[in-house]
Amino acid sequence: MNANLQSIAQTCLYGAELNKMTFPMIVATLQEAGFEGYSVDIRRGVVVYYLPSSDSVELSCAKAEVPVAEHFDAAAVKDAIREAQSLVPGYTYKGFIAKVARAGCAGYMVSFLGRRVLYFARSAETHVEHFPPAH
Helix, strand or coil: CCHHHHHHHHHHHHHHHCCCCCHHHHHHHHHHHCCCEEEEECCCCEEEEECCCCCEEEEECCCCCCCCCCCCCHHHHHHHHHHHHHCCCCCCHHHHHHHHHHCCEEEEEEECCCCEEEEEECCCCEEEEECCCCC
């Protein structure tokens, strides 16, 4: 794995966790570097950034401070997403992870190719969030 790509992935992870990069900024940075998506495992605290070559960068990330709920509440996941998109006062990525975990979200997969994020539950229930249209 190219050290530069590892560094870019690490920068995006820290940018999210330290609330210094928004989701659109992270997507643009990763796409420019050649990544095609990433997945976050909330239960394990692992994020994997994928390249088209099947190479990947795996990093430890913040785990949810609460257990992932057994039942999936898609409406609560959507509410957490809207708060993140609006950057409501007091928004933090760590808070977002806690909210979606309480709503039963075990992880999510971001596809730049599909322009969507797939949020999934312990039961494999899902919620798909499409990227806003490009301007």
